[in-house]
Amino acid sequence: MEEAGRDQDRTVAVAVEDPSSVSTRDPGSVSTKPARRYPLALWVAILGLIMLVGMYIFSLSLRQNGMLFGVMQTNMIEKEREKPCHGPSIPDTEIPYVHYPTPNTYDRKECACNAVRFFAILSMQRSGSGWFETLLNSHENISSNGEIFSVKERRSNVTTITKTLDKLYNLDWYSSAAKNECTAAVGLKWMLNQGLLKNHQEIVEYFNRRGVSVIFLLRRNLLQRYVSILANAHDSAMKQLNGTHKAHVHSRDEADVLAKYKPTIDKKMLISELKRADKLAADGLANFKNTQHIVLYYEDVVKNHTKLMDVLDFLKLPKTNLSSRHVKIHTKRLRDHIENWADVNNTLQGTRYESFLNGRR
Numbered sequence: 001m002e003e004a005g006r007d008q009d010r011t012v013a014v015a016v017e018d019p020s021s022v023s024t025r026d027p028g029s030v031s032t033k034p035a036r037r038y039p040l041a042l043w044v045a046i047l048g049l050i051m052l053v054g055m056y057i058f059s060l061s062l063r064q065n066g067m068l069f070g071v072m073q074t075n076m077i078e079k080e081r082e083k084p085c086h087g088p089s090i091p092d093t094e095i096p097y098v099h100y101p102t103p104n105t106y107d108r109k110e111c112a113c114n115a116v117r118f119f120a121i122l123s124m125q126r127s128g129s130g131w132f133e134t135l136l137n138s139h140e141n142i143s144s145n146g147e148i149f150s151v152k153e154r155r156s157n158v159t160t161i162t163k164t165l166d167k168l169y170n171l172d173w174y175s176s177a178a179k180n181e182c183t184a185a186v187g188l189k190w191m192l193n194q195g196l197l198k199n200h201q202e203i204v205e206y207f208n209r210r211g212v213s214v215i216f217l218l219r220r221n222l223l224q225r226y227v228s229i230l231a232n233a234h235d236s237a238m239k240q241l242n243g244t245h246k247a248h249v250h251s252r253d254e255a256d257v258l259a260k261y262k263p264t265i266d267k268k269m270l271i272s273e274l275k276r277a278d279k280l281a282a283d284g285l286a287n288f289k290n291t292q293h294i295v296l297y298y299e300d301v302v303k304n305h306t307k308l309m310d311v312l313d314f315l316k317l318p319k320t321n322l323s324s325r326h327v328k329i330h331t332k333r334l335r336d337h338i339e340n341w342a343d344v345n346n347t348l349q350g351t352r353y354e355s356f357l358n359g360r361r
Ligand SMILES: *[C@@H]1O[C@H](CO)[C@@H](O)[C@H](O)[C@H]1NC(C)=O
Pocket: 114, 115, 140, 141, 182, 183, 184, 317, 318
């Protein structure tokens, strides 16, 4: 095609520049015919090109519309399942976080049109989340369903995680925390090492798609946390309270029994243990920063119960006093809870973790 085109160009050029040659050739076949055929071919080519581009654009838009339509459809299905009962009082920015689930296992009755918020407490072991969750559950409208993903099968892959969350947020999860029909906030507590970081992309996508609010509960003093981990592991093996292991206790007497044990900390492992915990928390914050979230530190909540009202504000729930029967186990100065305090002190002096040494409680 290209060769042919160039040949024709030359012929045309000759025909134009050297009209004298025309007489020696057939006027129809040499000068006029190629000159007419050339624009015609060009027109056909341009027309064809326009048609091709047009068809391409049309097919693209069709595909995109199809996709848009698909998304709209799934959204509609989701919204339909969550029967819209929108009151006019809900501001536009809140709409993604307001839900009206229709559970399969019971009827929400008079509370069917009460808005429900979805939440997830993201935390780490021995960071006060057990205590925090009992505080939330003392609210008549909060159902926080515990460490659902401590069961391995539920977190084996994104499919099982999604299925579990769907059931939870549809108010079909049965646990002792279930408030059933008049629940206004439903959620769980979820440890960062329970498949959360591993599947963070898909989980963030799920949280944002379904309007799940995230409550981070972290601990500032990772040395105190480490003492708590070691003491809890010890009790898990020794079952100090009449032969049963208790991760949380409800009386000072029980707390004192557990607090008697003073762990000896392996000083070679200490820094790497603290680093590991530090990184886990930092990764959690970084990976879930694009969700609607609030960050709480255990120490701050212990010192200042008003922080709990911040949580109720965040979940747009009526303010009530919250209470827990949990009793704190380690209440003395940190040095009184560690057997080899001098080693620990020496190891952490001059490191970024030095301030942990001054921790109390
Ligand atoms: C909280 O629960 C009570 C009944 O237990 C119900 O009357 C009330 O409407 C609920 N509040 C919200 C905000 O859903």
